[in-house]
Amino acid sequence: MRALIVDSPGLSRIAEREIPSPGSGQTLVRVIACGLCGTDYKIFSGKTHAEYPIIPGHEITGIVEESEEIEKGQMVVIDPNRPCGRCRFCKSGRPHFCEHLQATGVTESGGFSEYVLVWNTQVYPVKNVPPERAVFAEPLSCILNGLRRIKGEFFERVLILGAGSIGMIFGLMLKRILPGAEIVLWDVDETRAEYVSKNFVLKVEPPKGSYDLTVECSGSVEGFKTCFDSSAFGGVLLQFGVVDKDKKVGVSPYDVYRKELRIQGTYLNPFTMGEAVRIIESGELLFEKLVTDRLDLEGVRDYLQNNRKALVKAVFWNH
Ligand SMILES: [Zn+2]
Ligand SMILES: [Zn+2]
Numbered sequence: 389m390r391a392l393i394v395d396s397p398g399l400s401r402i403a404e405r406e407i408p409s410p411g412s413g414q415t416l417v418r419v420i421a422c423g424l425c426g427t428d429y430k431i432f433s434g435k436t437h438a439e440y441p442i443i444p445g446h447e448i449t450g451i452v453e454e455s456e457e458i459e460k461g462q463m464v465v466i467d468p469n470r471p472c473g474r475c476r477f478c479k480s481g482r483p484h485f486c487e488h489l490q491a492t493g494v495t496e497s498g499g500f501s502e503y504v505l506v507w508n509t510q511v512y513p514v515k516n517v518p519p520e521r522a523v524f525a526e527p528l529s530c531i532l533n534g535l536r537r538i539k540g541e542f543f544e545r546v547l548i549l550g551a552g553s554i555g556m557i558f559g560l561m562l563k564r565i566l567p568g569a570e571i572v573l574w575d576v577d578e579t580r581a582e583y584v585s586k587n588f589v590l591k592v593e594p595p596k597g598s599y600d601l602t603v604e605c606s607g608s609v610e611g612f613k614t615c616f617d618s619s620a621f622g623g624v625l626l627q628f629g630v631v632d633k634d635k636k637v638g639v640s641p642y643d644v645y646r647k648e649l650r651i652q653g654t655y656l657n658p659f660t661m662g663e664a665v666r667i668i669e670s671g672e673l674l675f676e677k678l679v680t681d682r683l684d685l686e687g688v689r690d691y692l693q694n695n696r697k698a699l700v701k702a703v704f705w706n707h
């Protein structure tokens with residue numbers, strides 16, 4: 389099988405690899421599609437945690453090729469995260485903080501490949517859905533975790549920073565959850581902002597005034613600062629974007645105190661894959677409209693190596 393291998397930060401190649409054979413409790417999946425995510429860029433450049441050499445790609449949709457447990461030919465999506473189940477975080481219901489967390493496409497071979505080997509516990513069957521929609525199950529599950537962190541609260545004015553697929557999905561989901569709220573998206577990339585405002589029913593405009601909820605989806609220090617500075621009294625800042633791990637930003641403790649600001653992180657997708665699959669299957673939101681760039685393996689390598697960004701969402705399409 390052909391796969392994109394990152395040997396070390398900045399150094400990659402497309403190479404022939406042997407198709408892995410599943411052991412007990414494992415499933416071999418033929419990849420149909422795998423989304424490119426900010427994390428892949430950071431793995432490529434060494435700005436986040438990963439184990440090299442690595443085949444990246446963790447937003448995987450495919451067809452079961454070989455498995456003792458799951459029917460051959462079944463379309464599935466993969467939860468990339470595989471907690472140990474034994475550490476204190478796993479035992480207290482917080483498996484995303486697992487001390488021995490393994491993740492497909494981060495510590496184990498991922499989806500920028502013709503086949504991927506996963507554990508049965510990671511496999512979620514999906515029915516009657518086009519693969520270009522199913523490929524959003526994993527990012528959606530992470531967004532659902534973020535929404536759980538602010539569950540039950542009402543926000544009148546919402547700012548989402550970063551109008552890529554994550555920002556868009558947050559916008560669509562928050563529209564469902566907060567009827568009547570004013571929700572605006574913003575992106576410093578004007579071509580993208582313009583495309584999004586033309587093609588989707590979400591308001592795209594630069595931040596003005598203050599917001600009760602800000603959602604940082606750009607993964608940049610500037611994005612965080614804009615969210616912080618745009619927070620209203622009693623505001624909540626939801627940090628979703630992955631900022632380079634060595635970057636710092638100065639904030640005013642006085643503002644945090646005086647405005648009762650809450651900075652809320654959201655990490656991975658504990659217990660939300662099932663819900664994500666149900667939303668994808670319901671057909672209520674046509675996530676496939678977010679796919680603007682379809683790439684082969686060479687294309688994926690080119691995007692990651694040259695930091696080329698999709699208009700909205702790029703996916704590796706294996707055909
Ligand atoms: Zn991701
Ligand atoms: Zn654990």
